[in-house]
Amino acid sequence: MQYRFTTRFGGVSQAPYESLNLAYHVGDNPKxxxxxxxxxxxxxGVSKLVFMDQVHGDKVVVIENGDETPTCDAMITQRxxxxxxxxxxxxxxILFYDAVHQAIGVAHAGRVGSQLRVGQKCGQAMAEHFGTKMSELRIFMGPSIHACCYEVGQEAILGFEQFTHLKNEKYFLNLQAYNREAFLAIGVKPEHIEIxxxxxxxxxxxFSYRRDKITGRFAGVIAL
Ligand SMILES: [Zn+2]
Incomplete structure (x- = not known):
């Protein structure tokens, strides 16, 4: 198994997408x-690299041949x-790895997706399709906006109260901790969760949408 989180460096895109923008939908030159x-x-070093059309939902798709671009926010495969x-x-x-059954997954977890439990649903789909045990599942959460910068409106903290702190009368959300707790709740071991x-x-x-609005996308990538 190999995995990586890309940075914004090493690609060919021009500002404001400089330089390793991986998304077609943000206004960059498709070439x-x-x-x-x-x-x-x-x-x-793989023959196929599969991306999703991400919609902040909770759908998980099993990738069979690698030619698809599914509309979903999580994918799993044994290929x-x-x-x-x-x-x-x-x-x-979020990246997922089951070494016992040799299976992998990815999930896109923003605030809405997290609340829809897209991460847990991805792990549970691996259990259903590949026999993955939650006690054996490894989770890698990549670079993302942390509580230092993730200011949210009061209406957005509903359901996240335990993971929100107040600073200068503003609310800041720790989405990584929220997801960690959710994984622990379904039986993932704490030592198997890297953040x-x-x-x-x-x-x-x-790339940061919060910071720059018009910008690129980086990626978490995993392969067996
Ligand atoms: Zn920050």
Missing amino acids: CVKKNRELLQEVM LDIALAVMVADCIP SKECSSCGENY
Whole structure:
């Protein structure tokens, strides 16, 4: 198994998408996005690299042949030659690995997707389709917006109260902790959950929608 979280560096896109933008839907030159995806696929050394049309939902799709671009926010597979990718610019890119059944998954978890439990649903889909046990599942949460920068309106903290702190009369949400708790609740072991400490918004290495609005997307990528 190999996985990586890309940064904004090493691609061919021009400002404001400089330079490794992996998303077609953000207004970048499609030729540059195509080249950037090819560069990533080459680094991963796989014959197919699958992206999703992400819609902030909770649908999980099983990838069978690697030619599809499903509309969903999570994918799983046991295919050896396929890498799965999840694009983000502040949302949490979550990667899943079951070493026992040799299965992988990815999920796109923003605030809405997290509340819909897209991460747990991805893990549960691996259980259903591949026999994955939650006690054996490994979770990697990549660079994303952390509580230092993730200010939300009061209406957005409903259901997240335990993971919100108040500073200068503003609410800040810890979405990584929310997802961690949700994984623990379905039986994932704490030592199997890794959370990147890098904040996409105050770090300069990543695209951040919060910070820049018109910008690219980086990705979490995993392959067997
Ligand atoms: Zn920050």
